[in-house]
Amino acid sequence: MIHFQIVPKVTRLLMLYAFLAHxxxxxxxxxxxxxxxxxxxxxxxxxxxxxLNALLHSLSSNTSTSKFYNTSxxxxxxxxxxxxxxLNYVTDEYCxxxxxxxxxxxxxxxxxxxxxxxxxxxxxxxxxxQNFFGKLNTTGNIGLDNKQNxxxxxxxxxxxxxxxxxxxxxxxxxxxxxxxxxxEAAFEDKTIYALVQCTRDLSADGCNSCLQMAITxxxxxxxxxxxxxxxxxxxxxxxELYDFYGVSDSSTTNGQGGSHGSEIWIIRIxxxxxxxxxxxxxxxxxxxxxxxxxxxRKDAGKKEIITxxxxxxxxxxxxxxxxxxxxxxxxKAPDFPYIxxxxxxxxxxxxxxxxxLGQGGFGPVYKGALSDGKEVAVKRLSYCSExxxxxxxxxxxxxxxxxxxxxxxxxGFCVDGEEKLLVYEFMxxxxxxxxxxxxxxxxxxxxxTRLNIITGIARGTLYLHEDSRLRIIHRDLKASxxxxxxxxxxxxxxxxxxxxxxxxxxxxNTAKIVGTYGYMAPEYAMEGVYSVKSDVFSFGVLLxxxxxxxxxxxxxxxxxxxxxxxxxxxxxxxxSAMELMDPLLLEPCCPExxxxxxxxxxxxxxxxxxxxxxxxxxxxxxKNETTALSQPGKPAFSVGRFTDxxxxxHDDPLSVxxxxxxxxxxx
Numbered sequence: 001m002i003h004f005q006i007v008p009k010v011t012r013l014l015m016l017y018a019f020l021a022h023x024x025x026x027x028x029x030x031x032x033x034x035x036x037x038x039x040x041x042x043x044x045x046x047x048x049x050x051x052l053n054a055l056l057h058s059l060s061s062n063t064s065t066s067k068f069y070n071t072s073x074x075x076x077x078x079x080x081x082x083x084x085x086x087l088n089y090v091t092d093e094y095c096x097x098x099x100x101x102x103x104x105x106x107x108x109x110x111x112x113x114x115x116x117x118x119x120x121x122x123x124x125x126x127x128x129x130q131n132f133f134g135k136l137n138t139t140g141n142i143g144l145d146n147k148q149n150x151x152x153x154x155x156x157x158x159x160x161x162x163x164x165x166x167x168x169x170x171x172x173x174x175x176x177x178x179x180x181x182x183x184e185a186a187f188e189d190k191t192i193y194a195l196v197q198c199t200r201d202l203s204a205d206g207c208n209s210c211l212q213m214a215i216t217x218x219x220x221x222x223x224x225x226x227x228x229x230x231x232x233x234x235x236x237x238x239x240e241l242y243d244f245y246g247v248s249d250s251s252t253t254n255g256q257g258g259s260h261g262s263e264i265w266i267i268r269i270x271x272x273x274x275x276x277x278x279x280x281x282x283x284x285x286x287x288x289x290x291x292x293x294x295x296x297r298k299d300a301g302k303k304e305i306i307t308x309x310x311x312x313x314x315x316x317x318x319x320x321x322x323x324x325x326x327x328x329x330x331x332k333a334p335d336f337p338y339i340x341x342x343x344x345x346x347x348x349x350x351x352x353x354x355x356x357l358g359q360g361g362f363g364p365v366y367k368g369a370l371s372d373g374k375e376v377a378v379k380r381l382s383y384c385s386e387x388x389x390x391x392x393x394x395x396x397x398x399x400x401x402x403x404x405x406x407x408x409x410x411x412g413f414c415v416d417g418e419e420k421l422l423v424y425e426f427m428x429x430x431x432x433x434x435x436x437x438x439x440x441x442x443x444x445x446x447x448x449t450r451l452n453i454i455t456g457i458a459r460g461t462l463y464l465h466e467d468s469r470l471r472i473i474h475r476d477l478k479a480s481x482x483x484x485x486x487x488x489x490x491x492x493x494x495x496x497x498x499x500x501x502x503x504x505x506x507x508x509n510t511a512k513i514v515g516t517y518g519y520m521a522p523e524y525a526m527e528g529v530y531s532v533k534s535d536v537f538s539f540g541v542l543l544x545x546x547x548x549x550x551x552x553x554x555x556x557x558x559x560x561x562x563x564x565x566x567x568x569x570x571x572x573x574x575x576s577a578m579e580l581m582d583p584l585l586l587e588p589c590c591p592e593x594x595x596x597x598x599x600x601x602x603x604x605x606x607x608x609x610x611x612x613x614x615x616x617x618x619x620x621x622x623k624n625e626t627t628a629l630s631q632p633g634k635p636a637f638s639v640g641r642f643t644d645x646x647x648x649x650h651d652d653p654l655s656v657x658x659x660x661x662x663x664x665x666x667x
Contacts, residue, residue, distance in 0.1 A: 115128040164211070206234065338414065374411070436479055439584065454543055521609065541605060547594060
């Protein structure tokens, strides 16, 4: 009997000890962490060592001036460059103590190294014999995580990633933040606290790139952890399930006090509370095991049902906790101003129906007039629309970097609570589909105007693929996303689904298919694979629509043919392709020119992406009539039934507008 009583007590003590040891392991990292160069070391007593000592003293002495400081000491080739950065929430005194410690630790961790970096709990220090100021460096990133796993890792990952992305935009592009941002997000019954910070010598783009890389590292390796941090030479990122930064704003330092001392006390309190809870839980479990096994099974079953039902139901959680998402100097803020919500309300007459231009896939579009008299089109993202924060910020950042006469110009943008708005230059002639698929208006599109539209779309797409600073796949090229100015010149718009390709990357895969029925390439619609050739396919569909005046989407509903592409292919092979010419053309073109453009269109919509030309080749083919064209292969989506009742150019009353598709599970 005595042994029976002792065993549960010993078991409880062992479990409690293990629990506390585990919790203590979660609470503390073991700084410092260092990165050292293993080559090109300096010798003791050298000029470099003297310059390095002077540099470290200078960095420690300037902590009271700023949380970030960079300087250099000496002359080439023995010159030393260095910087320090403290997390913004710590006091100046604790920042000074941290950098002083880092100055000592970096010499211990990296003796005689000409290049090194060290991270303490709330600061970092870096030096090199090469000038690294303003240069992004994400090599050697160090990831740290709490060992305890989260119960819903995929959902947790999504919330953490969205929170960090929002903070990244705020830190990188809001001038008033000093490249530092913190924020919270709800997850189940918990709160996620997150922090991001960049070294202030970086450009806004550099800060954004550094933090995006950090988010990728964290999301890939530690998405299942209840807390993690990423140490980079150029930035810092951290998230936890407790307020690790908020309690330190007004702290005073005393030895190891300040933010670190407060954190220790919080951790100790958490340990005591957790220990008490652990004892209660363990005791209850033992009691249930001995006396109420049946009841325990019943309660466990209920708990499992509740757990399965607990999900993050709000797909639209989005908090930009700021009202001045303003561009930094290097983003030419005057050219892309932040426009406050009140001004947009006034410009659009409080978003009145009389100002409404149309309804896009992500929300309504309104005509407006700014205070300086400029006419604009305001795209108001619907709350809980298909375009979430990622797509919206993607569109903003993309358009800011794009400058081409055949791309729509962004006049400004606004983020105010749940409101997200883009302000474009106003296109008086609306979008191409308004003219192309309306009998009366299509008659206004003569042959030369149509060729100008085709050429402009081709040049704009080529710019995205090859000539811009970024390599961009639009992924939603269609008639409604081509706007027309006063002179009917085309401008490609709507970059919410666009994707950037890096380096030599030629194709990518996604599990979420987004785009519009009738314009999606087969490899993308069926397998989620997209590349520049996906846009080429969409362009080919658009070209054939423009010269025929017939909509591809919904063509099969007339029972004439499975698709416009299939019908064009059939007539092409039969030598009857001229039947496709739009009868509403007031000044018909010569047959040779029409057939050449149809030929180019068929080359673009071939089933195999490899066989399609690049946009650079397309532009050459459109421009040079003497360029030889290869024989096109069978287009995609060409299997189906044909009938003999096709009337060229006749609008199908059953045709339907292309609808944006947000989720299709690829095979």
